Amino acid sequence: MTKDYYKILDITESSSTEEIKSAYRHLARKWHPDVAGNTPDIIARFKEINEAYEILSDSLKKADYDKARRFYSYAKNSYSKQETKTNYKTTKNPNKTSKNFSFKWEDLFSHKKERDVKPPRKGDDIYSDVEISVFEAVSGTTKVINMLQTNICPKCGGRRFINGTQCSNCKGKGETSTYKRFSVKIPAGIKDKSKIRLAEEGEKGLNGGRNGDLYLIIHVREPKNYKTDGLNILKTIAITPYEAVLGGNVTVPTLRGNVSLKITPQTRNGQKIRLSGCGIEQNNKFGDMIVTVEIEIPKNLTDEEIRLYKRLQEISGENIRERLE
Secondary structure, three states, X not given: OOOOHHHHHOOOOOOOHHHHHHHHHHHHHHHOXXXXXXXXXXXXXXXXXXXXHHHHOOHHHHXXXXXXXXXXXXXXXXXXXXXXXXXOXXXXXOOEOOOOOEOOHHHHHHHHHHHHOOOOEOOOOEEEEEEEEHHHHHHOEEEEEEEEEEEEOOOOOOOOEEOOEEOOOOOOOOEEEEEEEEEEEEOXXXXXXXXXXXXXOOOOOEOOOOOOOEEEEEEEEOOOOEEEEOOEEEEEEEEOHHHHHHOEEEEEEEOOEEEEEEEOOOOOOOOEEEEOOXXXXXXXXXXXXXXXXXXXXXXXXXXXXXXXXXXXXXXXXXXXXXXXX
């Protein structure tokens, strides 16, 4: 057996996990190239200490190593007894027990690694909701999305510990989470509940497998107080009775800013007024905004206003109900 990891760390097979860790820390500090010197022998010794700790600090690797160590000892002793009986002379070699028997821990461990190799597995897909207005759905838009992503810790490489000490960057988790910004182009004419796929922006793959994908689920909302009809926008606005009778100007918000809408005298309830070019833009074409007028009586009329309405009733010369007969 080429290396005795217990001897390297100056411990025994019965040493506890804490004793293994304590011995490693002591030797790692003592033989660190920054302390002991940056020579080939020191570097080799430091690597040997780390290699021993990597095996003995892992319960599964330690169990395999102990089995191999016992097997080596048994085989060596068995051959020694046979050699004594036959007076067969061999050259003393710590790495060989006979001309035909040779064992190395590295060989056994490499075979175990081959058996333990797991197939690559694709990471899980991630789904996220994105809400856009119907105007953005028709014209297309660009949205900036912030997504929380988990990656292998860049400091410890996912091992969780560095030189026997918990990684300070990931706090022993082996991974870190950060927000990633995506600028996503949403095409014109997209439908409600459509999906946009961002390849390999999902969960990380395992054992060398490709990452999962990120799917953005688009939700198209109707804007408040608006409706759409193709590229046209339909909107209802309220005006007062005196604006309907006397006329006036009302400010109407559109996609391209506020527009002054002229109310002509004697405007009827439900009358439609078209604002040309104030609708949705698509492929250099502009729809219109169609405004429906709704006459609304104020809720809190003063006594003076009520008297004036009564006076209007008295002097009114037209009976509009005659049209209903």
